[in-house]
Amino acid sequence: MSHSDIRNHGGIDPGSESPPQTFYDVGQPYEPVHYHESSYDSHHDDFASHQYSTSQGYAGPQEHVTSPGSSLPKGYVGAYQTETEWNDATGPVQKPPPSGSWYDRLNNGWTPEIFCEACSVVFLLAMIILLSRIEGRPLSTWTIAVSPNAVIAILSIASKASLIYALGQTISQLKWLHLLKKPDSLEDLQHYDDASRGPLGAIRMFWTVRSASVIAYLGCVVILLALAFEPFSQQLLHFDERIIAYPGQRSSVPSSAAYDFGAQGVDGVSAVIAVGPRDNQMKAAVVNGIYDVVKDPPFECPGSTCSYPPITSFGVCSECEDITSTIKKTKRNTTFGQIWDLTTPSNLTLQASASVDAHSGFKHTQANSTAETINTLFGGLGMPVRTGMVRFPARTSGLTTIDNWMDTMEAYECTFSFCGHRYTGWNFTNGTLAPGADEVIRLNNSDVRRTASRGTGCWRRWTR
Incomplete structure (x- = not known):
């Protein structure tokens, strides 16, 4: 007989957890008991006892634990099993061993x-x-x-x-x-x-x-x-262009501590005969300055950017004034042609003439100039110099005749003298010269003599 047959014997419902009322009298206390079926397979007990030890306090599947004092219902007939009292587990509860890698x-x-x-x-x-x-x-x-x-x-x-x-x-x-x-x-x-x-x-x-x-x-x-x-x-990361110095590389500009134009002598003569300046480069620089042919200073910059400290240079300065309206014109009495005497406000005298003949036709003075040394104390340098100039440009309309050729006259009075130039803030960037300030230093006779004697001056060939 199986376990289920025992429970169904006498009409017991397998799904009910309480025995039917026919097994005990009404009003009698219900006493659950342990029952055991000999036909219950023993491997269940072995599996349970193997998985849970006695010290852990776990009950096996064949045991029915009841509390003390409970009684069986009267008339209940079933398999008998020794009653086991409820005892709390006295040993520590052990966790299952961890599984997995x-x-x-x-x-x-x-x-x-x-x-x-x-x-x-x-x-x-x-x-x-x-x-x-x-x-x-x-x-x-x-x-x-x-x-x-x-x-x-x-x-x-x-x-x-x-x-x-x-x-x-x-x-x-x-x-x-x-x-x-x-x-x-x-x-x-x-x-x-x-x-x-x-x-x-x-x-x-x-x-x-x-x-x-x-x-x-x-x-x-x-x-x-x-x-x-x-x-x-x-x-957070950005790059700035900064100017750094290249070690071993220098930027330069030609300069001189003193202007010594030298002198030329005559062979066989014991004494040197001074004949005046012979510095053609200095003359060319002065002429370029007169005709406004200005060249940039010959700066040498091996890098992309070069900056220069203030530079003081010894040069030639010019001052010109338009005196066309103030020049004094005097016509001479001549038989043929015309001769005019021109006097500047500084008492410089110039001449201009015009004539007409059968061979050459009409002709007149194109330009004329005169100069005088204002002061001869510059060590024989001939500075400063005051110059008067007149020019007669062509007429823009009509013909130039002996009666109207003086109408186009232009007169100027210029003064050339030694001076100093102080250049400040000049820079050379990416092959382009960036001019800075150009301060003109006026010199008098004592300044020029002192500079020449002490050798502290400098000159430049790029006269402005």
């Missing part, structure tokens, strides 16, 4: 998240250290094939990715704590998962989950702020 045990904890947070901090510190090391240094000192911008981009992306992974895992785990507080909020689990996956879910988290954890909200804020981490990290 070390990789599974590693993923079950917070080790990956902590590791990623540490990596994020390490990458951020590496970026800060790199920026501090290359601050103020030329780009030529960077010898790595990858540019500094690329290295900063790699470090910023690695730091951001590590941080976002740890935040996503943390937000995803917080959904279980949220479920404990609100068991009926199963829809919020999906919102937590969406927030852990990206910025869009993090934004929706603020209005879809009203009572989320403060830590979850802070994680969403950090995820949104991380979007600007990479662009702003590129703004």
